Amino acid sequence: VLFKKAAIRMAWVVVPLGVLYFYLAVIGLIWTPYTCITDTIQEISNLSGYDFKVSETNCTTIGNDTSVSVYISPTGRKKAVLLFKYAPAGTDPYPTIAVSEGRSVSITVPVVSEVILERYEWRSVSGTVSVDYHIGHVIFPVADVSAPE
Amino acid sequence: VPDGGTIPGYPYEHIGRAEFHPDADGTIWPPATAQGDALPPGHDAGIDGRSNLSADSAVMPTLGLVAQGTEQVGLPAHESAPGRPTSTGSNAHRSSAEPEGQEAFPGSVTVVLPGGQTVLDPFTGSQLKSPVADLAPVAVAGREVGNTFRAMLQNPDTTAGAGMYLATSLGIYLGQGGRFDYQRQGNRITGFTQLRQYKDVSNFNVGLFCQQAGLSLDESLRIAGGYATFFSSNANRDLPFGLDPRTRDLITTGYDIGTHGVFGQAATPP
Numbered sequence: 443v444l445f446k447k448a449a450i451r452m453a454w455v456v457v458p459l460g461v462l463y464f465y466l467a468v469i470g471l472i473w474t475p476y477t478c479i480t481d482t483i484q485e486i487s488n489l490s491g492y493d494f495k496v497s498e499t500n501c502t503t504i505g506n507d508t509s510v511s512v513y514i515s516p517t518g519r520k521k522a523v524l525l526f527k528y529a530p531a532g533t534d535p536y537p538t539i540a541v542s543e544g545r546s547v548s549i550t551v552p553v554v555s556e557v558i559l560e561r562y563e564w565r566s567v568s569g570t571v572s573v574d575y576h577i578g579h580v581i582f583p584v585a586d587v588s589a590p591e
Numbered sequence: 592v593p594d595g596g597t598i599p600g601y602p603y604e605h606i607g608r609a610e611f612h613p614d615a616d617g618t619i620w621p622p623a624t625a626q627g628d629a630l631p632p633g634h635d636a637g638i639d640g641r642s643n644l645s646a647d648s649a650v651m652p653t654l655g656l657v658a659q660g661t662e663q664v665g666l667p668a669h670e671s672a673p674g675r676p677t678s679t680g681s682n683a684h685r686s687s688a689e690p691e692g693q694e695a696f697p698g699s700v701t702v703v704l705p706g707g708q709t710v711l712d713p714f715t716g717s718q719l720k721s722p723v724a725d726l727a728p729v730a731v732a733g734r735e736v737g738n739t740f741r742a743m744l745q746n747p748d749t750t751a752g753a754g755m756y757l758a759t760s761l762g763i764y765l766g767q768g769g770r771f772d773y774q775r776q777g778n779r780i781t782g783f784t785q786l787r788q789y790k791d792v793s794n795f796n797v798g799l800f801c802q803q804a805g806l807s808l809d810e811s812l813r814i815a816g817g818y819a820t821f822f823s824s825n826a827n828r829d830l831p832f833g834l835d836p837r838t839r840d841l842i843t844t845g846y847d848i849g850t851h852g853v854f855g856q857a858a859t860p861p
Contacts, residue, residue: 467779469759470766473822476775476783477767499825500785502767503818505797505842506774507825507835508790529825529835531714555714555837558827581714582836584829 470503477501483510483536488517490541491568495522498530509558512537512549516566523564525573529555531581545569550576556584699788700724702795704853710844712791714837721792722773729764729771729796730854733803736760737858741805757804761814764800771796791841798845805859808846815842 466472478501486494495513500506510530513522525547526537532553540548554577564571701709702719705727710719736757743753768775773789773796801811816832816839819825826833834842849857 466762469762470769470772471758471762471818474767474779476777476779477822478824479783479785481785498787500774500787500790501819501823501825502772502775502793503815503822504761504765505794505815505819505834505838506772506790507819507823507838508787509825509835529837531837533716556827556835558825584827 477503486539489539491517492541492547492566492571493517493519493522494539496536496539498536510536512539514547514564514571516568519567523561524559525549525561525564526557526575527559528557529582531555545571547571547573548576549573552578554580556580556582558584698722702726702792704848706853708853710795710848712841714791714841719792719795720788722786722789726792726796726799727854729799730803730849732764732770733800733849734855734858736764736800737804737806741859760804761800765797771800791837794838794841795845798842798847799849799854800845801842802846802849803854803857805857808843811842811846812839815839 463472467474478499480497480499483496483498484494485496493515496510497513498508498510500508508530509527511524512526514525515522526549528551530536534552535554536551538550540550542548557577557580560573560575562573564573699720699722701724702721703709703724711717712719740753740757740760743749743756762769764770765772768777768779768783772793774786774793775783776786777783797815798808798811801814802808806814812832812834816826816834819835819838820828820833825835827835830836830839832839848854
């Protein structure tokens with residue numbers, strides 16, 4: 443009997459919340475699995491011993507925003523680290539990635555709307571990698587976007 | 592802008608908000624800009640005619656007026672921009688997906704305002720693209736929602752539901768997969784795909800719809816920013832309204848163009 447009462451009381455809370463969520467989801471005003479969609483733009487394998495992935499995430503609620511992310515991992519390892527995240531702009535929105543001497547990564551983008559995160563150094567199992575950014579123009583500069591160590 | 596001209600969009604924080612000057616007929620004339628003259632390639636004149644975009648003129652070369660029928664200024668996508676950094680590594684990899692802002696998306700058309708003007712999108716360096724050229728239905732829907740919302744507010748029997756009506760309408764028209772959210776294709780059952788080439792016009796629609804509904808620009812940005820803060824992984828609470836600057840500027844562009852009567856009078860001018 444106690445279990446039945448508790449279940450009924452819980453239903454009084456859960457069902458209205460479920461209906462509210464369903465309603466908001468139908469009109470697009472709450473998080474759903476489709477609020478943010480991430481597309482992989484490019485995967486680069488074994489570039490001087492590292493794998494890179496460039497992805498683009500678009501989130502939409504009332505209005506929408508987009509970011510491009512660059513991930514790095516040692517070749518063959520699955521766990522990737524976010525190096526660079528920015529809001530794209532221009533006709534050439536995706537980065538060019540280069541690795542020199544196995545220790546320095548160079549990321550080049552002609553123009554970005556806003557830099558969201560920059561990691562200048564990454565410690566991997568094979569040593570520390572420095573990252574250089576060549577960004578032609580940042581439309582909206584933000585003071586500090588460096589990633590914490 | 593004379594009929595057939597182009598209204599520049601703008602990132603207002605760094606290059607100044609456009610100063611539109613509607614004449615007696617409501618036609619919009621940006622100040623101090625050679626009306627109808629195409630800017631020479633590489634010219635970095637700002638919206639107001641001032642040179643305010645630094646030396647990196649290739650970034651946004653098309654902020655001035657471009658009359659319809661003239662060649663679009665700016666560097667073709669395949670040419671390298673002056674001052675643009677180049678990768679020197681022999682092992683450089685270029686991301687190869689279709690870049691935005693190019694004519695690489697089938698079905699994409701240039702937005703044409705009721706007076707025949709087009710809107711320059713400073714973030715892509717080309718004219719604002721959309722799956723439909725005519726955005727008047729956005730304005731019409733915004734006005735209808737605004738009128739109904741205010742009528743509900745004035746009726747004691749419906750006042751309580753007015754806010755719910757407005758929120759629902761914003762969701763139906765502008766929410767994810769909404770009628771004017773052009774950058775989502777699909778449905779909630781089978782899923783959505785993103786159409787990245789329409790993200791700017793979708794934000795433009797938010798501004799235009801809210802303006803025509805009689806919301807203030809501040810209210811419009813707060814609503815958009817509020818949702819982005821909770822649900823977008825790209826949101827930045829440190830920025831004004833928590834909105835990505837590009838999103839904020841496109842909403843503002845849509846709002847301001849609506850303010851100048853291009854699509855008719857708003858439901859209740861804020």
